[in-house]
Amino acid sequence: MNEFFKIFIIPGGLLLIFMLIALIRLILGPTTPDRVVALDTINTLVVAGMILVGAAYEEVIYIDVAIVYALLSYIGTLYVAKYLEGGPRE
Amino acid sequence: MGIKIVLGIFLGIGVIFNCLGSLGLLRFPDVYTRLHASTKATTFGSIFTSLAVIVYSLSRWSSIGDSKFIVLALHTIIALIFLIITNPTGAHAIARAAHRSGVMPKRAVIDQLKEVKLK
Numbered sequence: 001m002n003e004f005f006k007i008f009i010i011p012g013g014l015l016l017i018f019m020l021i022a023l024i025r026l027i028l029g030p031t032t033p034d035r036v037v038a039l040d041t042i043n044t045l046v047v048a049g050m051i052l053v054g055a056a057y058e059e060v061i062y063i064d065v066a067i068v069y070a071l072l073s074y075i076g077t078l079y080v081a082k083y084l085e086g087g088p089r090e
Numbered sequence: 091m092g093i094k095i096v097l098g099i100f101l102g103i104g105v106i107f108n109c110l111g112s113l114g115l116l117r118f119p120d121v122y123t124r125l126h127a128s129t130k131a132t133t134f135g136s137i138f139t140s141l142a143v144i145v146y147s148l149s150r151w152s153s154i155g156d157s158k159f160i161v162l163a164l165h166t167i168i169a170l171i172f173l174i175i176t177n178p179t180g181a182h183a184i185a186r187a188a189h190r191s192g193v194m195p196k197r198a199v200i201d202q203l204k205e206v207k208l209k
Contacts, residue, residue, distance in 0.1 A: 004094075007101065008143070011105045011139060015105070018111075021113065033188035036184050044136055048139050048140065058159075060161050060162055063162065067168055070173055074177075074180055078180060080187075081184050084190070084191045
């Protein structure tokens with residue numbers, strides 16, 4: 001714990017609050033694309049927060065996990081979008 | 091002392107834009123405006139919070155010389171590149187899927203994109 005710990009962990013906590021705001025939209029969302037948009041926002045905020053936590057604790061492994069999480073959430077978003085488009089149309 | 095001011099500016103910009111993105115996601119009326127608010131604002135905010143981490147680790151590396159910090163900076167740059175590439179692409183896919191699954195913007199009357207495709 002050095003002097004920079006608080007500088008990085010406080011924005012991390014604020015990003016957690018914004019994730020909860022997006023979670024409200026994920027629960028309320030009237031249509032399915034609304035929920036997908038909210039999940040995409042939560043994924044972006046998780047990646048940003050994980051980078052901040054990795055800088056606060058000075059551990060590189062958090063940032064490696066953030067890279068893999070970003071790629072997997074991207075694949076998940078594309079997959080759900082492909083599912084929503086429906087099958088081949090004539 | 092100067093590095094703390096730079097970090098404060100970068101993290102402040104990032105947190106403010108992430109806050110605006112999630113508030114816009116909560117407040118806007120339909121899918122397309124929510125996508126507009128949340129994707130652009132959170133991408134911009136995440137770029138700035140990651141830039142703060144990069145500046146911090148590069149300054150610690152140049153002052154101490156510990157090789158852990160240059161690894162931290164390089165991995166953050168890689169994560170930032172992935173974030174910049176994947177986030178707009180995913181938003182585009184969601185918008186196309188929303189249009190094709192029949193979600194209309196609020197108070198929309200005509201759909202010219204569908205009319206063009208029918209011709």
